[in-house]
Amino acid sequence: xxxxxxxxxxxxxxxxxxxxxxxxxxxxxxxxxxxxxxxxxxxxxxxxxxxxxxxxxxxxxxxxxxxxxxxxxxxxxxxxxxxxxxxxxxxxxxxxxxxxxxxxxxxxxxxxxxxxxxxxxxxxxxxxxxxxxxxxxxxxxxxxxxxxxxxxxxxxxxxxxxxxxxxxxxxxxxxxxxxxxxxxxxxxxxxxxxxxxxxxxxxxxxxxxxxxxxxxxxxxxxxxxxxxxxxxxxxxxxxxxxxxxxxxxxxxxxxxxxxxxxxxxxxxxxxxxxxxxxxxxxxxxxxxxxxxxxxxxxxxxx
Amino acid sequence: xxxxxxxxxxxxxxxxxxxxxxxxxxxxxxxxxxxxxxxxxxxxxxxxxxxxxxxxxxxxxxxxxxxxxxxxxxxxxxxxxxxxxxxxxxxxxxxxxxxxxxxxxxxxxxxxxxxxxxxxxxxxxxxxxxxxxxxxxxxxxxxxxxxxxxxxxxxxxxxxxxxxxxxxxxxxxxxxxxxxxxxxxxxxxxxxxxxxxxxxxxxxxxxxxxxxxxxxxxxxxxxxxxxxxxxxxxxxxxxxxxxxxxxxxxxxxxxxxxxxxxxxxxxxxxxxxxxxxxxxxxxxxxxxxxxxxxxxxxxxxxxxxxxxxxxxxxxxxxxxxxxxxxxxxxxxxxxxxxxxxxxxxxxx
Numbered sequence: 001x002x003x004x005x006x007x008x009x010x011x012x013x014x015x016x017x018x019x020x021x022x023x024x025x026x027x028x029x030x031x032x033x034x035x036x037x038x039x040x041x042x043x044x045x046x047x048x049x050x051x052x053x054x055x056x057x058x059x060x061x062x063x064x065x066x067x068x069x070x071x072x073x074x075x076x077x078x079x080x081x082x083x084x085x086x087x088x089x090x091x092x093x094x095x096x097x098x099x100x101x102x103x104x105x106x107x108x109x110x111x112x113x114x115x116x117x118x119x120x121x122x123x124x125x126x127x128x129x130x131x132x133x134x135x136x137x138x139x140x141x142x143x144x145x146x147x148x149x150x151x152x153x154x155x156x157x158x159x160x161x162x163x164x165x166x167x168x169x170x171x172x173x174x175x176x177x178x179x180x181x182x183x184x185x186x187x188x189x190x191x192x193x194x195x196x197x198x199x200x201x202x203x204x205x206x207x208x209x210x211x212x213x214x215x216x217x218x219x220x221x222x223x224x225x226x227x228x229x230x231x232x233x234x235x236x237x238x239x240x241x242x243x244x245x246x247x248x249x250x251x252x253x254x255x256x257x258x259x260x261x262x263x264x265x266x267x268x269x270x271x272x273x274x275x276x277x278x279x280x281x282x283x284x285x286x287x288x289x290x291x292x293x294x295x296x297x298x299x300x301x302x
Numbered sequence: 303x304x305x306x307x308x309x310x311x312x313x314x315x316x317x318x319x320x321x322x323x324x325x326x327x328x329x330x331x332x333x334x335x336x337x338x339x340x341x342x343x344x345x346x347x348x349x350x351x352x353x354x355x356x357x358x359x360x361x362x363x364x365x366x367x368x369x370x371x372x373x374x375x376x377x378x379x380x381x382x383x384x385x386x387x388x389x390x391x392x393x394x395x396x397x398x399x400x401x402x403x404x405x406x407x408x409x410x411x412x413x414x415x416x417x418x419x420x421x422x423x424x425x426x427x428x429x430x431x432x433x434x435x436x437x438x439x440x441x442x443x444x445x446x447x448x449x450x451x452x453x454x455x456x457x458x459x460x461x462x463x464x465x466x467x468x469x470x471x472x473x474x475x476x477x478x479x480x481x482x483x484x485x486x487x488x489x490x491x492x493x494x495x496x497x498x499x500x501x502x503x504x505x506x507x508x509x510x511x512x513x514x515x516x517x518x519x520x521x522x523x524x525x526x527x528x529x530x531x532x533x534x535x536x537x538x539x540x541x542x543x544x545x546x547x548x549x550x551x552x553x554x555x556x557x558x559x560x561x562x563x564x565x566x567x568x569x570x571x572x573x574x575x576x577x578x579x580x581x582x583x584x585x586x587x588x589x590x591x592x593x594x595x596x597x598x599x600x601x602x603x604x605x606x607x608x609x610x611x612x613x614x615x616x617x618x619x620x621x622x623x624x625x626x627x628x629x630x631x632x633x634x635x636x637x638x639x640x641x642x643x644x645x646x647x648x649x650x
Contacts, residue, residue, distance in 0.1 A: 094627035261460035
């Protein structure tokens, strides 16, 4: 049971991020800036929480930062059609630097910051819930609500259809009078809100502190889940749960005296294994069906 | 011909302008810290080039940065996204340290050659895995190499804190390598060592390959238009694999030189994010080798002086990386805008 609870805690940030990423993937943008957005959001969550007081202020700051980040990503990759890898990798590094410079400015430290005045996100306990579901963060429940709502929108609304259409056939969408560019921005904005929530969860619930590099590849694991699902929400969630379970197992193994560094390798190894397994086919034989995941910008590849 | 010259000059102008704007943005952050930007930048230059010792330290710092930049540039120029140079550097560094610890009975020059070979071999192998998987199976190489980075770094951390932990336990460092394997330093101070010759030779060789050989031409074709490249008879996967292996070997060489020349041991903090720096530098100059080397040296000057700036004004050294990141974004945006304007003019 402890493992299940640990997995839920691990899955939550991945779920937020991967859901947002799955939607941008549907519109034809593989959002590889997730790692940086998550780190920036977790820093701004602490900053807002500390300066303004209250976890809600922290979450709002995190979302604002992540939105700004995603809008910049959109400006460069959607509007200007710059190379998605160049922009994404640079923005990931930029987020690190901005967090570090602002951290030294506000908190006069480099490395990590924690303070008793930071209010953690509340945990939810309800009498009718089984014991192992009690005491989980409000963000966990928010993630589940988001998941249900997004699945619903994805399956049975016009909006969900338009998102997919922006990625699969943008001319058809444009001729129906809907701007594919706008759909991409909408997906990026939704992604911004969700990654903001993920970052806030990391720094004000999972840990109540900001540590340098605290996103620790989670953004990338979420990207891997998105690639694994290739825009399909169900498979993305499967990937997320798998990777979250691996992270939790890795930490569990440490408490059984396993070398912590080797145990922490587990989720990364699993990601490689899953991606290899998914694409395992004889060389030279194309697999029919869905198109390959977006490797660059929509339409205008450079 | 004229057009391409025009484009080169135009792009160079964009790079320089972007860098200038980024320096200005950096100045805003310096103002945030209540320091005078001109003082801070001057302090940066003084700290990097002020006297002979500072100059030597700056040159020493440039070695891994130039190697990393070329490592990334050769891969990206070939159209294969090697984000895994950091992991390749770590494994290469550990391999060199292992040679210096476990094979110390061998004579010095054998050790040095063996250390270089082991580092380069291991790093190439670590680059080969994702390249093979990506080229044969179409697995996204960026995610793959990022995951392999984490695996390599955790693995070497385990080695350096577990089986190969040095006398100072829990410090994350191995024992020192045998004395005969250490590369001699220039002068009494600083860390500039004979490794710089190996670095210059490797970088020059790769730069020549990229600019003046058939291989370089075919790499560019693979990146710019793989379908055309295939039509023209280029074995695209083989060329990409070559670029990836070269990239890995440069990263491994950087790791080996850090161990054999600078630290004399493997440590978990051996890379100050060198390959990430190299990546943004390579992207800033669109993988052009000569410009990449120049950018890497400018970066080495800035980051070497940044320590002095941080001491004097409190502005963190990360400012340098921030400036370069902003420059990359400006360059990509600038070139995109310029291309569009050019297209519009032609259509009119």
